[in-house]
Amino acid sequence: MTLTKADIIARVYANGQLTKAEAADSIEESLRLIKEALGSGxxxxxxxFGKWSVRDKNQRRGRNPQTGDPLTLPPRRVVTFRPSRVLKAKIQP
Incomplete structure (x- = not known):
């Protein structure tokens, strides 16, 4: 099962303290703040829960999977997530 943004909004709304529009606005604003922070590094x-951070990856060699030809992959930035000990404890069997 996948938990979507719409599912999160519905669950926040189901708590009964916010209207559906207020729940959607609060989730959207939270996500906007996270994206803005990550975008600025x-x-x-x-x-x-955990920590998101942005990491720079260096240029590296790769290959075209269809032709097998070697190519150079450009440097890029990736978002990484490290779960907290609390979250790790919840998902461990």
């Missing part, structure tokens, strides 16, 4: 830490 900052880390995002949610205590008890």
């Amino acid at each position: 900052d880390e995002v830490l949610v205590s008890g």
Whole structure:
């Protein structure tokens, strides 16, 4: 099962403290703040959940999977996530 943004909004709305529009606005604003922080290179830490950060990856050699020809992959930035100990403990069997 995949938990979507619409599912999160519906669950926040189901708590009964916000209207559906307020729930959607609060989730959208939270995601916007996270994207903005990551876009500027900052880390995002949610205590008890985990930390997102942006990491620079160097240029590297690769190959075209269809032809097998070698090529050079350009440097890029990637978002990484490190779960907290609390989250790790919840998902471990």
